[in-house]
Amino acid sequence: MLTLYHSPQTRSSRIIRLLIELGVLDQVDVRIVTVTRQDGSGGADPSNPHPEGKVPLLVHDGVELWESNAIIVYLTDLFAEKGLGRRIGDKDRGTYLSWLAWYGNIVEPVLVFTAAGLNHPYLDATFRGAPEVAARLTAQLEKTPYLMGSEFSAADLLVASPYTWMPQATPDVQVVRDWIERCESRLSARQTMEFDRAHMPG
Template identity: 30%
Template sequence: MTADDRITLYYSPQTRATGSRVLLEELGAPYDLHILNMKAGEQRKPAFLAVNPLGKVPTVRHRGQIVTEQVAIFIYLADLFPQAGLTPTLDDPLRGPYLRWIAYCGSSFEPAVIDRFMKREPAPVTQSPYADYDTMLDALEQQLAKGPYLLGERMTAADILCGIALNWTMTFGIVPRRDVFTRYAERITSRPAFQRVTAADAELAALHGAAAGG
C-alpha cells in the first residue's frame, strides 16, 4: 500500500465528522486524521478552505482527490471496501433501497431537523425537500420498525450514518425518543467501533477543543 492509498479524514471531534470516523473503523480502513480546531476557527482559514471551500467536516482526501458531503463520503468509503459487507454491490437488488435511505438521511432528515432546531418556519409542503417534519420522521420510523436495520436484517453504511444522526438529535431533544428510534440508535452506538471513536473523541476534544456541527 502506498501513502496515497491511505485515507485522510479532515476531522474535528464530537462533530458530524464522527460518523465518518466510525465508518472507517467499521471498514477496517487505513486512515489518518487531519485535526481541525474548530474553537480556534481553523476550518475557516485559507489552508482548509483551499481543500473544502465550505469549511466543513467531514472531508476526505484519497488518491489525490477530495470528497466532501457526508453522504458522498459514506457511499465512497463503503464502496472502496466491499469486503466489509457494508454496501450492496451494483447488481444487488438492495442497492437501490440502500441508496434511497442513505440519501434520505442527508437530503430529508438533516434539513428537517435543522429547521426544527433553528425554529425556522418550514417551507410549504410542495416546496420543502422533506415534505414536512412529521411525515419525514414517520416514514423513517415505519422503515425502521421492519428492522432491525434500514434494510431489514442487513446492516449497511446507511445505518452507521442514520443511527448516529438519530442518537445525536435525540440527545439534544430535536427528535423525540420513540421506541423504534431508541432501540435502533442503541444497536449502532453499542458497537465497538462507535465506542472506540467516542473514547478517542473525548481525548481529542480535551486537547483540541470541540464544536457541535461540522
C-alpha cells in the same frame, strides 16, 4: 492514499466511526483541523482544503470528496468486502443509496429547521417535517431491525447519527428508539468517542 480532514465531535465523527466499522482507520491519514463551532469557538483552518472550511473532507490519491453521504458511498464501495454498503449490481443497491440521499436531502434539513423553530409553507412542501421523518423510519423499522434488513449498515450509521447529538429530536416511537439504541450499542460508537476525546484541541 486516503486522507481525512476531521474535527472531533462534529459531523465528520461519523466518518471516523465508519472507518472503525470497516476496520481501516489505521489505513487513513487523519488530519485534525479546526472548524467554526456553534458556540463561536474554533474557526476556519488554513490547512483544511475544504472549500467551505468544513469537515469531513476525504482525499484519495489527490481527488477530494465532500459531504458525508458521498464519502460513505465511496468508502463502502472501496471496501465493499466489509459488507457495510451494497455493491453495484446488488438488488438493493438502490435502496441503500436512497437512504443515504434521504438523510442529506430530508432528515438533516428537517431536524435543523425544527431546532431553529423555522416554519414556512415552502419548507413543508419541500422537506415535510419531523412527523413525516418519524413515520418513514417507523414504517421501515416495524418491518426490519435495521434500515437495510437484519444487519447493521452504513445507512443506519448515517441516519441514526443526528439523534446522538440532538437526542431531543429523537421520535417518541419505541421501534425508532430501539433502533438507535442498537446502533449506539456497537463498539464503534464508544471507540469513536474515545478517538475524539483523544484528539480534541487544547
